Amino acid sequence: MLSVFRQSWQKREQQFSAFATGPLLDFWRQREEGEFIGVNGLPIGFVRLCSPAHDKVVVISTGRIESYVKYQEVAYDLYHCGYDVLIMDHRGQGRSGRLLEDSHRGHVQHFDDYVRDFSLFWQRYVPRDRYRCRFALAHSMGGAILALFLAREPDCCDAAVLCAPMFGIRLPMPSWLAWRVLEWAEGRPRLRDTYAVGTGAWHPSPFRANLLTHSRQRYQRSLRLYADEPTLRVGGPTYHWVREGLIASQGVMDNAATLTTPVMLLQAGEDKVVDNRSHGAFCRAMAAAGHPCEGNQPVCLPGARHEILFEKDSLRADALNMITDFFARYHSC
Template identity: 35%
Template sequence: MAYSSTETHALSLSTERDLNVRYQNEISAAWQQGHFSSFKGMDDINIHFAQFVSEERKQCIVLVPGRSEGYLKYQEFAFDLTNQGFNLFIIDHRGQGLSDRMLSDKHKGYVASFDHYSDDLHQFIETIVKPQCEKQLYLLAHSMGGAISARYLQRYASPVKAAVLASPMIAINSGGLPDWLAEFIIHTGNTLSQWLANEPWYFLGQGSYQHTAFGENQLMHSKLRYQLFTELYQQHPELQLGGVTFHWLEQAIKANKDLFSDIEKLKTPTLVIQAGSDTIVDNHAQNEFCQQLNSHFAYSCPSGKPIVVENARHEIFFESDEYRQQGIAQVLDWFNQPHL
């Protein structure tokens, strides 16, 4: 299902044309009004979060970022969502953002168990979010956050009224490598690293954080938003994260299988937004996920397909205005459905 419905000109969203000025005059000031803290997640890992709450706003969104992201990256989007009338809560996953890293090499992408992510999200919602906002609570997730959020909704009773998964990591793009071969390579590498090393190895070709020039990036078309994102990571090196480990990949494969085997447990009305030119995650897996989810719950993935933002790259909410505004309009449409 390609995007076609909501007229984005009715939304008051920041644009590339005025973004630098709005950062200086409005976005930075609004960001300073947030509350920033942490809680102890699984295995006593410090999980950091940001929240923007006002008594004037009755609806709430929990924003679940993707891999290697931190809440500091989402300042423009937080500004837009709060201006649309939502209280906002953003979590930094374990092993990235400002949350604790679990390995001595802090650049290695690692998690002991993928379900620890959704355990942390459950604790965040129950102890931080729910006491402040329970009746009109929505979940908005990007990339790896989409897999985490779907697992959370499958594993826990939740107050979440509806969810949007944008560019969700239902499966990683393996570059055409057959699944059985990819799994064999990953399992073998992870086993060998457990035998031979004190910490998990990087996957083949992966390493510590490296800056990628805009012309080589596969995340977004917006040069300005890419510049802001990369400058942020230079100014705050504690946010930097490198490539993934064999262990992380093995856990991601397990999560992919769990998402499908527990598909009937995802009862929350869920919309999938797909970036049409995504090369980071597997869009075919998103299509299959939507088809199966819709067969169980007709209110999720309407017509059994994702909403496609044609030609958009992976980071829909940091894309050029023409794609970003389409994605945000679809999010707001879904959260304002009268039957939800």
């Protein structure tokens, strides 16, 4: 039955509307939503999709501006592969508390606050006595958060997959110039917390202009979710967020050698959001420390754009098969 289910990944877009308004909607109605208090008293929203029959769990760390609401299909697929699924909305986005009056600004005081929130979430809702195996799956910014968490708490997770992780950010200008701009803005509080140059409030972009996925169905569904629930919307990052993100990316590289958790790094061949060169450097650092990532290098998906988990069926199915096969190797835990 599982093999038949996995085969369905190859042809879901053919009847995507029927799937989204039928099986997926029925599944999502079973969710349990909750909230806990994160760093500095900020409310952090999360969702759980659980079954008494499951003794394995996948915790998902999402990307910048994303909400767990967007991850319904990913949760559906992992759940039907035998995993409980838990997803937390990072501070400043989704159904978690915002830090600025303008809720569209992507902002964080300290990138480490993301990591500390994630640690609190893991400690409270992913207990070892509940699950035989505990896995983690991350996308983009969530990959940097997860990598820093694993460096700090190496025994929490049995295996982890990083999808297009934000270990380096593509910038619209040379790095040296970007740092000059960021340091200049950092010294001016009123400017520091405004949108970084070239960005602004959330707005729906047409599919043909997107750099995230080749799947028209999944892209349009994501837009509808954010259109239907305006409180989920987050636009461009602040200057301070960009600065914190760059510092965090360097922190990931500095700590790569300390990661001992089995890791697979999935790389999007056509990524225009993160710097793929950083993935190779990360894998080399892990290998030099004696605990190489899966395949000893990034596992590249040629033709995939940044949002691997929301790509067209053929690419997404390849990614999901690799993810679930990788986790299955650690089911003995």
